[in-house]
Amino acid sequence: MYTTELQKTKAVDAIEDPEKLAAFEARVAADDFIEPKDWMPEAYRRTLTRQISQHAHSEIVGMLPEGNWIGRAPSLRRKAILLAKVQDEAGHGLYLYSAAETLGTSRGQMIEALHSGKAKYSTIFNYPTVTWADIGAIGWLVDGAAIMNQVPLQRTSYGPYARAMVRVCKEESFHQRQGYEIMMHLCQGTSEQKRMAQDALNRWWWPSLMMFGPPDENSPNTAQSLRWRIKRETNDELRQKFVDITVPQAEAIGLSVPDPALHWNESKGGYDFGEIDWEEFYAVVRGEGPVAKERMKARRDAWEKNAWVREAADAYAAKKAQKKQAA
Amino acid sequence: MPSLPPIRPEDEVRARERRGTGAFDAPAADEPDLSLFEYALRLGDDSLILGQRLAEWTGHAPSVEVDLSLANMALDLVGQATHFLNYAGAVEGRGRDGDQLAFHRDVLDFRNCLLVEQPNGDFAQTMARQFLFSTWQKMLFDHLTRSKDEMVAAVAAKAVKEVSYHEELSAEWVIRLGDGTEESRQRMQDGFDWNWRFVPELFDMDELAREAAMRGIGADLTILRDVYHAKVRSVVEEATLVLPSDQRPILGGRRGHHSEHLGHLLCVMQFLPRTYPDATW
Numbered sequence: 001m002y003t004t005e006l007q008k009t010k011a012v013d014a015i016e017d018p019e020k021l022a023a024f025e026a027r028v029a030a031d032d033f034i035e036p037k038d039w040m041p042e043a044y045r046r047t048l049t050r051q052i053s054q055h056a057h058s059e060i061v062g063m064l065p066e067g068n069w070i071g072r073a074p075s076l077r078r079k080a081i082l083l084a085k086v087q088d089e090a091g092h093g094l095y096l097y098s099a100a101e102t103l104g105t106s107r108g109q110m111i112e113a114l115h116s117g118k119a120k121y122s123t124i125f126n127y128p129t130v131t132w133a134d135i136g137a138i139g140w141l142v143d144g145a146a147i148m149n150q151v152p153l154q155r156t157s158y159g160p161y162a163r164a165m166v167r168v169c170k171e172e173s174f175h176q177r178q179g180y181e182i183m184m185h186l187c188q189g190t191s192e193q194k195r196m197a198q199d200a201l202n203r204w205w206w207p208s209l210m211m212f213g214p215p216d217e218n219s220p221n222t223a224q225s226l227r228w229r230i231k232r233e234t235n236d237e238l239r240q241k242f243v244d245i246t247v248p249q250a251e252a253i254g255l256s257v258p259d260p261a262l263h264w265n266e267s268k269g270g271y272d273f274g275e276i277d278w279e280e281f282y283a284v285v286r287g288e289g290p291v292a293k294e295r296m297k298a299r300r301d302a303w304e305k306n307a308w309v310r311e312a313a314d315a316y317a318a319k320k321a322q323k324k325q326a327a
Numbered sequence: 328m329p330s331l332p333p334i335r336p337e338d339e340v341r342a343r344e345r346r347g348t349g350a351f352d353a354p355a356a357d358e359p360d361l362s363l364f365e366y367a368l369r370l371g372d373d374s375l376i377l378g379q380r381l382a383e384w385t386g387h388a389p390s391v392e393v394d395l396s397l398a399n400m401a402l403d404l405v406g407q408a409t410h411f412l413n414y415a416g417a418v419e420g421r422g423r424d425g426d427q428l429a430f431h432r433d434v435l436d437f438r439n440c441l442l443v444e445q446p447n448g449d450f451a452q453t454m455a456r457q458f459l460f461s462t463w464q465k466m467l468f469d470h471l472t473r474s475k476d477e478m479v480a481a482v483a484a485k486a487v488k489e490v491s492y493h494e495e496l497s498a499e500w501v502i503r504l505g506d507g508t509e510e511s512r513q514r515m516q517d518g519f520d521w522n523w524r525f526v527p528e529l530f531d532m533d534e535l536a537r538e539a540a541m542r543g544i545g546a547d548l549t550i551l552r553d554v555y556h557a558k559v560r561s562v563v564e565e566a567t568l569v570l571p572s573d574q575r576p577i578l579g580g581r582r583g584h585h586s587e588h589l590g591h592l593l594c595v596m597q598f599l600p601r602t603y604p605d606a607t608w
Contacts (some may be wrong), residue, residue, distance in 0.1 A: 073599075080402060087399065189606050236584045301387070312510070
């Protein structure tokens with residue numbers, strides 16, 4: 001999973017050393033990777049910390065809607081695949097937290113920011129998974145959108161993030177295929193299964209398009225992020241690519257995309273599509289999504305109700321270290 | 328009638344010395360071997376039910392690392408269940424596969440031990456259950472790698488590596504939590520108190536278990552009991568805990584007489600295939 005940038009911070013007030021800044025910008029422009037110990041402008045550090053930690057939080061919160069169906073997966077094979085997939089998300093969360101930590105913020109601080117509501121995660125996970133077809137739709141659309149976002153990030157300017165993306169992308173492409181395979185199977189199944197599949201597409205289509213973030217004219221940091229190679233393509237470019245790839249996939253399995261304005265535009269060589277309800281998007285960003293409260297409660301409960309386990313592990317490690325020292 | 332060679336005295340000696348295997352009136356090749364079917368069900372159901380239970384933790388564990396390790400164990404167990412249940416279905420010869428067996432049996436036909444269906448409780452209770460089960464399963468699978476049934480031996484050989492990790496991981500948590508803080512020690516002790524009453528069932532040699540052992544397919548669990556108890560005791564001591572006192576054993580899982588918990592677990596697990604019996608997924 002991936003999150004686009006939400007919650008922009010105010011313009012940087014610190015004045016950077018112009019010489020260092022020029023050297024940094026030249027390196028980035030030459031497609032050099034920036035590594036943890038290299039000098040970097042504070043705004044770059046802050047933007048990246050926000051983006052990578054949001055991405056990590058999205059992986060972890062994203063385990064919940066799919067985890068909701070592991071116990072009810074309809075065959076042993078589906079259960080094993082879904083378990084493995086959700087486990088992959090946990091793994092992605094782990095490398096991303098590690099990548100973000102190289103910028104100087106600890107995992108504990110990041111988790112605290114998530115639980116206090118200060119840090120954001122992808123809006124998509126604030127929607128419920130109500131039928132098995134939602135597991136198909138998430139793999140196909142949500143992971144599909146994630147790949148669109150992440151493939152360019154393999155060349156993002158920050159080395160640890162770019163390297164994490166290489167591995168994440170491989171796994172996401174498997175996730176996308178397994179999701180589409182679930183949908184394909186449902187579409188070849190009984191009328192009830194087809195109904196489930198179409199209903200899932202109806203509910204997940206627009207939220208998936210929102211995953212790419214606000215339209216470019218309303219995305220003030222895009223220019224800076226593109227210049228610093230934190231981002232490599234704009235929100236609207238990625239969204240267009242996603243629509244162009246996904247619509248024929250829906251048609252191939254007999255599903256219809258819930259957008260009456262959708263049509264092929266010969267001259268631009270892509271689809272025109274209807275207006276996204278940005279009010280809905282901003283409401284979800286504000287924390288008003290249909291299951292936002294459930295998601296945050298699940299994460300806080302997992303953390304707080306199990307705090308005694310982490311405390312015990314620390315106490316035990318301290319005792320061990322003490323014994324070792326005494327010996 | 329053709330003349331037969333005489334039975335010589337040395338043949339008689341040889342016959343006396345040989346205590347052969349096999350049986351008169353053994354099932355014919357085309358008749359299903361129902362005790363092998365039942366034995367494979369026991370192995371498969373243990374793994375399936377515990378895998379289902381562990382998967383309930385996904386997304387809710389104490390840390391990302393722990394979440395990964397629990398999902399990993401669940402995945403191993405679901406894999407073992409798939410092999411054993413598919414095999415059970417093939418042995419039975421009535422066209423049922425692993426999915427049919429997993430999703431279309433009711434409580435009375437499940438053959439798992441009572442320990443694996445126990446609720447997760449807190450993390451300590453989950454780890455007590457895991458440690459008590461994986462220590463046993465590791466010893467059993469070690470034995471089963473030498474099973475006379477090739478399939479049982481092959482699955483055990485693959486699974487024993489996984490289970491050995493489950494045993495190690497859960498033993499480490501038992502020690503860490505037992506010898507951690509006052510709170511974690513109490514919780515770990517409570518975890519053992521909850522699960523300990525289901526340990527005797529693991530070693531119960533009912534008729535089917537005895538037959539499987541006699542045929543060299545299954546293990547004689549009585550010879551594993553002492554080593555098991557010694558292993559458990561040593562970890563529990565290192566964890567500064569005490570083993571609960573023994574009580575009248577609670578049996579029944581192997582005959583389909585389960586706790587109240589299994590029915591609820593099956594409701595969740597089997598909901599889709601039962602609601603849409605004509606669908607494939």
